[in-house]
Amino acid sequence: MLLDTENCHEECKVADGQSLAVTKKGRVVLRAVVDSAEHDVVVHDVYYSKKLPQNLLSYYKLEGKGMALVYNKKHRYFAGVADVARGSSVVFAALQKVESESTSEYTVKCIIVELHERLGHLMYDTVEKMVDDPRSGVVLTDRKRANCLTCAKGKQAKNAQSKKNSGKNSPIDRIGGVICSYLKGPMTLVDRHGNRHMANFADHYTNYCRVFVAKKKDEAEKMFGQFLVYF
Numbered sequence: 176m177l178l179d180t181e182n183c184h185e186e187c188k189v190a191d192g193q194s195l196a197v198t199k200k201g202r203v204v205l206r207a208v209v210d211s212a213e214h215d216v217v218v219h220d221v222y223y224s225k226k227l228p229q230n231l232l233s234y235y236k237l238e239g240k241g242m243a244l245v246y247n248k249k250h251r252y253f254a255g256v257a258d259v260a261r262g263s264s265v266v267f268a269a270l271q272k273v274e275s276e277s278t279s280e281y282t283v284k285c286i287i288v289e290l291h292e293r294l295g296h297l298m299y300d301t302v303e304k305m306v307d308d309p310r311s312g313v314v315l316t317d318r319k320r321a322n323c324l325t326c327a328k329g330k331q332a333k334n335a336q337s338k339k340n341s342g343k344n345s346p347i348d349r350i351g352g353v354i355c356s357y358l359k360g361p362m363t364l365v366d367r368h369g370n371r372h373m374a375n376f377a378d379h380y381t382n383y384c385r386v387f388v389a390k391k392k393d394e395a396e397k398m399f400g401q402f403l404v405y406f
Contacts, residue, residue: 178202180223187222192367199223286317296326329381353379354402358395376402 180201186194200223205216220236290302290313299320306313331350346352360372370388374395377384383405387398 178204183222185222188367192365192369195224195227197222197224282312282314284314284316287315287319288317288321288323290315291323296323296329325382329383347379350380351378351403355379356395356399358392360389360392374398 178201180199183197183200185197185200187197189195201221203218203221205218207214207216287299287302287306290306291297291299294302303315303318305311306315355377357375358372359374362371362373365371366388368388369390372389372392372394374387374389375384376387376399385402385405387395387401389395389398
């Protein structure tokens, strides 16, 4: 039940990219059970729409207010991001134990080189930054940064090469000699920007690949020009 309602005329975007008309705004009181004890949770900035078949909860807005969603096998909990708030609340104290047990149970151990390859040859600095986040669930057993042959080939110097298609006899032993492409669309799902087509371009020699999205299929030529900038 919506409390302290106010009339409003606004629009918000849902997950499928469609706009939703909002006519009312207020707050909702939810009752939650934690450790066999009932607690009232007040959710502010709740919008009402007649065409919405079910309730939607924005994790993004909750995180902005200091709340985070915690997964524990089949259950999900909301916990405070700040350590002070988490330790001072009865609800957060119970969630703290659940979160620590869940993290330790699903911890993955590997070396930084292996994770670098699994993530598509991501930069070592970025990999370490991701792993150092306590929520990553990954522990590095070795942080030695070995030289990657694939990355070295992709960054090697090269002379200016023609961007024109040379036909079926294109050389496959040089960068940019053969570029493979795949265009998919129109797709049923539409993102928030209205894109329904996807184009993939990959260099045969280096396996360098880029993915583009577009609203119309005839934008593929422009995407291919953006891909050729790297060659």
